[in-house]
Amino acid sequence: MLRYEVQLRFPATNNEAEYEGILTRLRLGKALGAKNLHIQSDSKLVIGQIKEEYEANEEKMQKYLKLMKHLTWEFDKLEFAQIPRGQNMTADEITKMASSEEGSTRMEFDMEIQKRPNIKEVLAFAVHSINSWMTPIVSFLQDGNLPQDAKETKKIEKRAARFTILNDILYKRGFSMPYLKCVDEEEAKYILEEIHEGICGDHAGPRSVVSKVIRTSYFWPTM
Incomplete structure (x- = not known):
């Protein structure tokens, strides 16, 4: 179960x-x-x-x-x-x-924090970010678009296998964790500020912060 x-x-x-x-x-x-x-x-x-x-x-x-x-x-x-x-x-x-x-402090179950309704029309973390690290991955997953450069094509195809799109949001797949919502640089900065200094907890070290980011179901490449 x-x-x-x-x-x-x-x-x-x-x-x-x-x-x-x-x-x-x-x-x-x-x-x-x-x-x-x-x-x-x-x-x-x-x-x-x-x-x-x-x-x-x-x-x-x-x-x-x-x-x-x-x-x-x-x-x-x-x-x-x-x-x-x-x-x-x-x-x-x-x-x-x-x-x-x-509930948020118990460790027996996986816990996901959901801050917005799934039906919210304007999603803060939608995949349509312009010039985002997500753009080539989304373009490939949605429309099959790939760059002309052969090396970049292989790179994107290999990388995209670890991602999926659900309800117009890009998620990183995980084997031992929930899907992680992908965010851009600006959104990542806000999330870090919230977790490190704001409502999500007190000051913590880098490993602890990354662990909290994963538990709240977010991802970006430099995490």
């Missing part, structure tokens, strides 16, 4: 949190190489919307539904099931722990 915590650092209704949880499961399923997924939730409304038994009237719910359906293309077979709350106790326990203050 793989237990994985995600702590949402933004306001969310119960239904929005349910969608965020399902999106996380889809992302983790893809990261683990799964082709068939069976996703359970005790939310009758959310599962009903996904299975088109209920209509999604709210704008946010429509956006979540559209994003979720886009990610389902990554799988050969995908099933959703609504289960009674009494059968979802393990997931509920992990959810409560992730939501608590002590």
Whole structure:
């Protein structure tokens, strides 16, 4: 059993949190190489919307539904099931722990800090950064574009194998860690300031800072 915590650092209704949880499961399923997924939730409304038994009237719910359906293309077979709350106790326990203050300090589970909703239209870490180190990788992964120089072509092809694009965001693949969001130089500077001096903790050494960066799921080449 793989237990994985995600702590949402933004306001969310119960239904929005349910969608965020399902999106996380889809992302983790893809990261683990799964082709068939069976996703359970005790939310009758959310599962009903996904299975088109209920209509999604709210704008946010429509956006979540559209994003979720886009990610389902990554799988050969995908099933959703609504289960009674009494059968979802393990997931509920992990959810409560992730939501608590002590959840971020416990080491039994992997913990991911999510600061923005997946449906946020203007993403701070979108892959469309101009003249970023990400640009040639994104160009290759999205459109197959490669430079004319043979050496650069081999370099990009080899490097791009360690990355993937999910929801228009570039991620670095990891075998023993969650996918890491790729950021440019300016964003990396902000993240370092937050972790080293700001709200994420007190002053720390380089190795400790890098470890915290990875735990908060970010990556850049000079890290």
